[in-house]
Amino acid sequence: MKVMNMVNSINQALDMKLTEDEDIVIYGEDSGYEGGVFRVTEGLQAKFGENRVFDSPLAESAIAGTALGMAVAGLRPVIEMQFSGFAYPAFNQIISHISRFRNRTRGRFPVPMVIRMPYGGGINALEHHSESMEAIWGHIPGLQVVIPSTPHDAKGLLISAIESNDPVIFMEPKRIYRAIKQEVSEEKFTIPLGKANIISEGDDITIIAYGAMIREVQKAAVMAKKNNINAELIDLRSIYPIDRETIANSVKKTGRMLFVNEGPSSFGIGAEIISIVNEEAFLSLEAPPTRLSGFDTVIPLPMGEHFYQNDPMQIYYEIEKLVNF
Amino acid sequence: MDFSKYDPLEDTMYQVMDENGIIINSDHDNKLSDEKAKQSYEKMLFARQADLKAVSFQRQGRMYTYPPNLGQEAIAVAAGMVIRNEDWLVPAFRELGAYLAKGMSLKEFFLYFRGHEDSLIFENANNMLPFSVPIASQLLHAVGIGYAINYRNEKNKAVFTFVGDGGTSEGDFHEALNFAAVWKVPVVFIVQNNQFAISVPFKKQTASINIAVKSAAYGITGIKVDGNDIFAMYDAVQSSADYARKGNGPVLIEALTFRSGAHTTSDDPSKYRTQKEEEEWEKKDPILRMRKYLENKNLWDKKEEEKLLDQYNLEIDRQFEEAEKYPAGSLNDVFQYQYEKLPDELKRQKAAYEKFLNWKEGRK
Numbered sequence: 001m002k003v004m005n006m007v008n009s010i011n012q013a014l015d016m017k018l019t020e021d022e023d024i025v026i027y028g029e030d031s032g033y034e035g036g037v038f039r040v041t042e043g044l045q046a047k048f049g050e051n052r053v054f055d056s057p058l059a060e061s062a063i064a065g066t067a068l069g070m071a072v073a074g075l076r077p078v079i080e081m082q083f084s085g086f087a088y089p090a091f092n093q094i095i096s097h098i099s100r101f102r103n104r105t106r107g108r109f110p111v112p113m114v115i116r117m118p119y120g121g122g123i124n125a126l127e128h129h130s131e132s133m134e135a136i137w138g139h140i141p142g143l144q145v146v147i148p149s150t151p152h153d154a155k156g157l158l159i160s161a162i163e164s165n166d167p168v169i170f171m172e173p174k175r176i177y178r179a180i181k182q183e184v185s186e187e188k189f190t191i192p193l194g195k196a197n198i199i200s201e202g203d204d205i206t207i208i209a210y211g212a213m214i215r216e217v218q219k220a221a222v223m224a225k226k227n228n229i230n231a232e233l234i235d236l237r238s239i240y241p242i243d244r245e246t247i248a249n250s251v252k253k254t255g256r257m258l259f260v261n262e263g264p265s266s267f268g269i270g271a272e273i274i275s276i277v278n279e280e281a282f283l284s285l286e287a288p289p290t291r292l293s294g295f296d297t298v299i300p301l302p303m304g305e306h307f308y309q310n311d312p313m314q315i316y317y318e319i320e321k322l323v324n325f
Numbered sequence: 326m327d328f329s330k331y332d333p334l335e336d337t338m339y340q341v342m343d344e345n346g347i348i349i350n351s352d353h354d355n356k357l358s359d360e361k362a363k364q365s366y367e368k369m370l371f372a373r374q375a376d377l378k379a380v381s382f383q384r385q386g387r388m389y390t391y392p393p394n395l396g397q398e399a400i401a402v403a404a405g406m407v408i409r410n411e412d413w414l415v416p417a418f419r420e421l422g423a424y425l426a427k428g429m430s431l432k433e434f435f436l437y438f439r440g441h442e443d444s445l446i447f448e449n450a451n452n453m454l455p456f457s458v459p460i461a462s463q464l465l466h467a468v469g470i471g472y473a474i475n476y477r478n479e480k481n482k483a484v485f486t487f488v489g490d491g492g493t494s495e496g497d498f499h500e501a502l503n504f505a506a507v508w509k510v511p512v513v514f515i516v517q518n519n520q521f522a523i524s525v526p527f528k529k530q531t532a533s534i535n536i537a538v539k540s541a542a543y544g545i546t547g548i549k550v551d552g553n554d555i556f557a558m559y560d561a562v563q564s565s566a567d568y569a570r571k572g573n574g575p576v577l578i579e580a581l582t583f584r585s586g587a588h589t590t591s592d593d594p595s596k597y598r599t600q601k602e603e604e605e606w607e608k609k610d611p612i613l614r615m616r617k618y619l620e621n622k623n624l625w626d627k628k629e630e631e632k633l634l635d636q637y638n639l640e641i642d643r644q645f646e647e648a649e650k651y652p653a654g655s656l657n658d659v660f661q662y663q664y665e666k667l668p669d670e671l672k673r674q675k676a677a678y679e680k681f682l683n684w685k686e687g688r689k
Contacts, residue, residue, distance in 0.1 A: 057503055108447075
């Protein structure tokens with residue numbers, strides 16, 4: 001065990017897989033020599049060489065499209081979009097090819113690749129650097145969408161993502177890249193994709209979140225506990241495939257559900273989860289399943305960002321409303 | 326061949342045979358022997374016959390929308406004569422001659438346009454990607470495959486990819502050529518400049534004097550070729566393949582041609598081009614030209630061709646009938662290829678639909 005932040009643990013996962021599997025190549029903008037703008041791939045080029053870890057020209061569609069070519073030719077590329085807000089030029093490659101190739105070739109050409117991208121607000125960034133648009137990726141058949149919330153989870157989930165024979169969008173909550181440190185095993189371990197994690201059990205309300213919002217939800221749960229409300233916290237870990245069973249079982253027990261995320265509210269992950277709750281736990285409900293997301297606006301620049309980002313007090317406010325419904 | 330003799334900046338076009346089937350440029354490397362010349366003609370003839378029949382099957386309501394190859398056969402057939410089994414082919418969707426050379430069956434081709442995904446397995450074609458409908462997006466796949474070839478240090482292997490003139494306006498065309506040049510990948514880019522992107526003429530697509538000239542900006546080799554001249558096309562593609570296989574990097578070939586047919590069977594070209602234009606290009610037809618050449622050399626015989634066409638028709642019909650007999654996909658097929666292992670959510674959606682089917686059955 002070693003104390004690591006998420007940057008360290010992702011770096012270690014990549015290092016391990018590069019060591020283990022010669023078919024893995026890593027590239028993106030600044031991903032090679034510099035180790036990426038967040039230093040997630042730091043040191044990997046020096047260790048594994050410029051053929052395996054490298055800087056590509058600056059063009060997201062090409063980074064994604066060439067990775068598909070590599071994948072069908074037998075490599076396992078792990079590519080980086082510098083920020084999720086810059087991934088949209090690659091959207092056509094992802095939705096038109098990467099997500100569809102296995103299906104349209106009836107399994108002849110699977111696409112084992114991982115697209116890493118830092119997402120989310122809270123770091124006083126420039127425009128286009130703070131969005132949380134995971135719902136867009138979750139809507140595309142053929143993709144898996146994974147979001148870790150801790151250094152430990154990031155390592156285990158990323159190893160699983162790289163070992164998956166289907167494409168994975170791996171979204172990294174940059175707000176907690178370095179903010180959370182914990183002991184992480186230096187051995188290889190995996191965490192299954194598509195399975196949620198029950199962080200703490202409780203009987204009064206189910207709170208579902210992921211990524212950087214887990215820390216905020218945990219703080220709100222402490223406030224709730226002081227007021228005798230026992231919350232069950234679920235870290236979704238995977239947006240798709242979504243863990244319907246864990247969500248359903250929890251809400252059947254608690255009768256209340258609050259979903260918290262950072263993205264725009266309408267047509268988001270919250271709508272999906274509320275739909276699942278309605279289908280699976282309708283007769284157990286004590287209060288309307290609720291989502292607490294961002295607004296349907298552009299995320300404000302740093303001086304106004306606090307209005308948009310959910311803090312523990314606002315999460316607690318929603319918890320209390322649901323418990324007193 | 327010496328690419329430098331045909332400088333795209335001067336808008337010189339590489340041509341070996343003129344419109345009357347006369348060899349006007351004997352200074353070329355990869356010559357077609359009489360036997361190979363005849364073979365190339367027969368391959369074009371077969372591709373054309375299959376293509377004409379495809380249009381007719383569509384008109385009979387036995388196939389869905391189809392993009393005809395008419396008039397462009399020399400380009401794909403020439404490429405097909407160069408592409409080896411271990412090479413990769415990354416298609417657009419108007420290169421029938423190349424697909425057949427790679428091992429795709431006509432049955433699979435027809436099945437695709439009858440609306441069945443099983444067609445894209447390309448059972449006997451090694452290293453051939455499926456058709457790409459989103460324009461120019463496939464060029465990046467070719468570059469990625471090229472990277473994998475270099476990464477594994479695989480010698481003597483190349484990637485061949487196709488795009489149209491309209492596709493050169495796409496961002497992916499730029500990104501692909503740029504990445505290919507920086508990574509020095511063994512990719513031969515073949516632009517079929519058939520002068521129309523559906524209804525939009527070439528002059529509205531670019532202000533460049535030609536497409537080959539764009540290679541200069543990427544620091545790669547480029548050449549403009551008469552795409553209706555199979556001798557020139559064969560030499561250009563073979564020379565480009567040799568160049569790429571030796572590790573010199575990518576080549577951009579502009580093959581000037583004319584789409585004599587419609588964009589697809591849903592399109593009516595009379596709305597956007599003149600009959601005069603069509604007649605002018607009819608004279609440059611690649612098959613007509615090659616026939617004149619063969620006639621001049623006493624290698625062509627009318628009766629022999631009629632016999633050949635009869636054989637071709639039988640073969641094409643047989644393969645079409647096989648495609649028609651191919652069973653429609655099951656509900657299982659809709660689901661089973663989306664992921665390696667069917668996620669629970671998809672199992673649930675499938676089960677819900679099956680439940681409905683049972684309910685419907687029960688009401689009969």
